[in-house]
Amino acid sequence: MRNSFLLALLSLFMMSCGDDVETNTPSIQGEVEDVFFRSSTSTAAINDDGSVTLTGTSSDETVTLKVSDYEVGTYMIQGNAANEATFEDFNGVLYLTGEDGEGKIEVTRVENGTLSGEFYFNALKNGVGDTINFSKGSFFDVPVTNPTPPDPDLNCEEAQAISLSAKIAYDNVDPNNAEELQATCNSYRTALNQEIEACGDESGELQLILDGLGDCEN
Incomplete structure (x- = not known):
């Protein structure tokens, strides 16, 4: 009986570890209205203005995060176009933080051309309608798909x-x-x-x- 109990605990532990974002890299994950989301593909791109957009896509849903700089830091989403987030659900409905949404994106590590961090946000349907909540968000080792522009002074x-x-x-x-x-x-x-x-x-x-x-x- 005791062995069965220990085996059950071990199985539960293994299942818990399976939800750890670091075991499935690169990845963006979190909860959308308490429903678990995990991307199957995740990439990041440096924009012309130096900001960075991260994109995570599952089979039928997509989350995007934008921060103003390619560096470690905390980026508040408060009607600021420099830092924003969107979520497109399986029906193709787009939720945007826009002017009235809010949230936070924290880049905790920039290493070897990859980004890791945490986030949450509230976004509105088409920027003006019903609100959804994306909570417990994490991204881990998301690779940057484009190098920075050529620099003649680059060492x-x-x-x-x-x-x-x-x-x-x-x-x-x-x-x-x-x-x-x-x-x-x-x-x-x-x-x-x-x-x-x-x-x-x-x-x-x-x-x-x-x-x-x-x-x-x-």
């Missing part, structure tokens, strides 16, 4: 970090998503060329990777 270490970020994004992209695959491939090519410019490529290793990527059309 070798910085170029290598950008190249690594682009490689992680390319390695984690869904191979069945042709558009995203091509985009991450092109970003990786750009980053490799930038690394060659900043660091050189005496061994020819970087050029071999470039040759293997081809023109990113296939």
Whole structure:
């Protein structure tokens, strides 16, 4: 009887660990009106203004988070377009924080071209209607799909970090998503060329990777 009880406790522990975001990387997860959500694909992109948009998609729902900077920090959602969130449900209904929503996105780690952190938000249907609550939100090791714009003053270490970020994004992209695959491939090519410019490529290793990527059309 005691052994059965211990086995049940162990099973419960294993199931609990299975819901840990860190066991399924990269991932964005949380609760939408107390219903568990976990993305099957998760990516982040640096926008032209330096802000960052994270996107997590399950089979039929999508959550997006936007923060004003690509760095560790706390970003409040208070009618501020620089920091915002949206959620699209399985019916295609879009909920936006907009001017009247609120919440918080906390980036706790920026490492090797990935982002990790926590968040919650309240968003309104089409920005003006019924409100939904996204709580207990977490994101872990979400890769950045595009390197930062080329910088002529970039040093070798910085170029290598950008190249690594682009490689992680390319390695984690869904191979069945042709558009995203091509985009991450092109970003990786750009980053490799930038690394060659900043660091050189005496061994020819970087050029071999470039040759293997081809023109990113296939």
